[in-house]
Amino acid sequence: MATLSTPPVSLPRHPNTTTTTVNNDLLSLIDQCTNTKQLQQVHARMLRTGLFFDPYSSSKLITASALSSFSSLDYARRVFDQIPQPNLYTWNTLIRGYASSSEPSQSIVVFLEMLYRGCELPNKFTYPFVIKAASELKDLLIGTGFHGMVIKSSLGSDVFILNSLIHFYGSCGDLDLAYRVFLNIPKKDLVSWNSMITAFVQGNYPNKVFEMFREMELENVKPNDITMLGVLSACAKKVDIEFGRWVCSYIERNEIRVNLTLNNAMLDMYVKCGSIEDAKRLFDNMQEKDVVSWTTMLDGYAQLEKYDEAHRVFEAMPCQDIAAWNVLISSYEQNGKPKEALATFRKLQTSKTAKPDEVTLVSTLSSCAQLGAIDLGRWIHVYIKKQGIKMNCHLTTSLIDMYAKCGELEEALEVFNSVERKDVFNWSAMIAGLAMHGRGRAALDLFSRMLEAKVKPNAVTFTNILCACSHTGLVDEGRNLFHQMEPIYGVVPGLKHYTCMVDILGRSGHLKEAMQFIEEMPIAPNASVWGALLASCRLHGNVELAEKACSQLLELDPKNHGAYVLLSNIYAKSGKWDQVSGLRKFMRDSGLKKEPGCSLIEVNGIIHEFLVGDNSHPLSKEIYSKLDEVATRLKSVGYAPNESHLLQLVEEEGMKEHALNLHSEKLAIAYGLIGMGPSQPIRVVKNLRVCGDCHSFAKLISRLYEREILLRDRYRFHHFKEGHCSCMDFW
DNA sequence: GTAGGGTTAG
Structure with a gap:
């Protein structure tokens, strides 16, 4: 390795020229x-000739080492x-170099060092750099501090600084502050508008983007390509193809x-708006x-589940980078094809x-969670540790979710506890995990801890915590939380x-209150709301209300x-067999399949x-003889099979017991x-709700x-x- | 001699 004393062998020498020419040549060599390595050689020469101690020249060296394509900030x-x-x-x-590096915090460290040494005061060039660093760090406190310093040093009307502040507040998610800065800019330029538009795009306020775009027109500010990127992105978010076109x-x-x-932004807009035809036309016409x-x-193609086309594109791509694999894996995962997602992961x-x-691992873990594939899930956890992949909140949330959904609540808790700075998704996933395992009280405790940790609950957190209340029959707690949602947590x-609320009320037998609750809803109830009421009616045998809920639902x-x-x-359940067969006939006639x-x-x-009555498994024979043995x-x-749990799909009475034996979960347990x-x-994942008979069956086994x-x-x-179920027979 | 706004996967 070359050191400062290594002779710069590969550099041309100029024995006959004057010092100035040598110096100028040295600088142009930079x-x-x-x-x-080459830079180090120039550096060594500059030290020997003394040129290094000229501030202009040494700065040039710093620029090259901090900002060039091969930049090394350590060297700088x-x-x-x-x-x-x-x-x-x-x-x-140096501050600028660090601001756009992988260590933006160093930018701020250097800035503070400069203040501490007291020789130089920051100027209008310094602030955009450190504000950029604060944006990268999404550190509202630090950035706000810079904003204060800017005002005190009477740079408060510099449009460059103010534009970077818009960007900064936007990346911290504080659109109000960003907009306030924007409004206070005495002479807005195009970048001011663009920064504000981009902030609204990133904050997911597409309507605000359109508003800004219109206002620009009114104020005669001509948009450029950056403006249009924002506007297109807003169209994609709104799924508004008309406006997009x-x-x-x-x-x-x-x-x-x-x-x-x-062009790529236009493509993306077409794709997000679901018009693959427009996208294809543009794509085919693109020169580059x-x-x-x-x-x-x-x-x-993947979003539309046109997997043949998707694979054709995938094969035709000049290079299949990880983003391409991720598109395939995550689309399988999100379109309910976790097995295909895992197969693609294996191919990768x-x-x-x-x-x-x-991103790959998040989608793969989520597929494992859907399938209950604990072995592969654990393998990925080990893989993450071995590969030294940086744990972010997405990953830890996926791990928590995977362990919880595979039945390993303790391991989920272990991951959760290991996360130093837990975000709202970590907390929500853990609450959901406790909820699905029937640990309602623990979920409520965790929710309190979350509030103590000053993490603001979001809509998902509340869905999960209400779900916890419903699984454990915590009616009063659920009711209170629901009523606090808007006034206290916004x-x-x-x-x-x-x-969830209808479920909490209905399941615990407060059917009347549940009905009244629905009637007083400020938004129109959807099928799920009525479905929850209907399920409660089934649980409590309320035929009259059930008919009402059912007709609304249908x-x-x-x-x-x-x-x-x-x-x-x-x-x-109430022995109304005529109605049962009437319904069955209707379902048959209208071609409705369970x-x-x-x-x-x-x-x-x-x-x-395993499917119902499945005999396609290679060990099918053994499975059925195991089931016979178990039945005996x-x-x-x-134990007697409870026939009322059998949906009246089997004609002959004598077949009922047999049909119950064939429920897929029984086959899986036998296997x-x-x-x-x-x-x-024995870990089994079922796509439907477990029936009462299979529930007693599993308890006895x-x-x-x-x-x-x-x-x-x-x-x-x-x-x-040991003959009991964690749900305490309340489900 | 220094500056601000950007497209793909969760």
Whole structure:
């Protein structure tokens, strides 16, 4: 490695020229350097000739080491430390270098060092750099401090500084402050408008963006490509294709310079608005395309679940970087195809064309959570640690969610406790985890701790905490929290919260109050709200209210199979067989199909899937004889299948008992008994709600076979142990 | 000799 004493062998010598020429040549050599080594050689020469101690020259060296394409800030800092009396320009260069580096906090450290040494005072160039650093750090306190200093040093009307403050407040999510700065700029320029528009885009206020755009027109400020990027992004967020198309023609009419980035933004707008045709037309006409253009097209097809097309794009891309893989994996995960997501993840691993990043792992963990695939989930956790992948809040939230949904509440808590700066998503995921395991009190305690930690709950937090109340029958607590949402926490209750409240009230038998609650809703109830009431009516056998809820539900969602099922269960429970068969006939005639019950079980890292009455499994024979054996043992302890849980889908009475035997969760449990060691808990994930019969079945198995069973259904966990269930039979 | 606004995946 070259040191300062290494002779600069590769540099041309100029023995016959004057000192000035040598110096000028040296300085111009700085611009020609393409790596740090060359720069070090120039540096060494400058030290020998004494040129280094000329402030202008040493600053040039700092600029090159801090801002060039091969920049090394460590080196820049070492150069800086050799300068006996750095001037303001030199300080600014170093501050600027750090501001856009991976360590923006260093920018502020250097700034404070400068103040502390007391030789130089910051000027109008210094502030945009440190404010940028504060934006990168999203540190409201520090940035606000700079804002104060700017005003005190009477730089408060400098448009460059004010524009960077808009950007800063915007990236901290404080749009009010950003807008206040904007309004107070005496002479706004285009960048002021653009900064404000971008802040509104990032804060997810597309309407405000449109408002600003109109105002610009009124004030005769001509937009440029950056403005249009913001406006297009707002169209994408609003899913407003009409306006989006208009914006594209506006760009054309007003001869706004269209570069690759702007084309990509148009593509993205078309894709987000669901018009793959427009996107394709533009894409085909684009002279220049980059990886973003390709990834955006890929995303367009994947979002629409046109996977054949998506794969064609994927294969045709010039390079399949991790973003492309992530598009595929996350679209599978979000479109309810977790198995395909995991298969794609495995392909990524074998292809080795790209390295999984946090986004990949978040989607993959979420797929594991959906499937209950604890083995792969754990493997990813280890992978993250081994690869030294930086844990961010997205990742820790996914891990918490994965462990909780795979039944490992303790491990979820372990991850949660290890997070130093917990964000609202970490807290919400943990509350949801406790809720689904029926630990309502613990969820409420955690919510209090969250408030103590000064983390502001959001709409999701409230859905989760209300859910916790409903699973544990905490009626008063739920009611109180619901009423505090808006006045105390500023979260306007949405349909999900109303649904939870109806569930809390109805499930605990307060059917009248639940009905009244719905009638007093300020927003129109949707199918879920009525569905929650209907489910409660089933639980408490209220036929009259059930019919009402059902008719409302079907008015909103005529194809809701669940409504017919619930109603027919209610009729069956009260012995109204005529109505039951009438409903059945109607369902048959209108071609309504029940979503087939399906259970998953992971054995030795492989996911096995069972449908009702499934006999496609290679070990099907063994599974059924296991079930027979279980049935005999259970009968001997007095278990009789509860036929009222059987939906009246089986014609012959004698078939009922048999049909109950075929529920997918029973098949999965039987397979677990065969395939898993006696000390391993049997983990089953079911897509529908577990029926009462299977619930008693699982309880008895846990006692007779001394096996723990973790059954996750559509709504929650049932943890069977020694003949009891964690839900205390309240579900 | 120094400055501010930007497109893809969660």
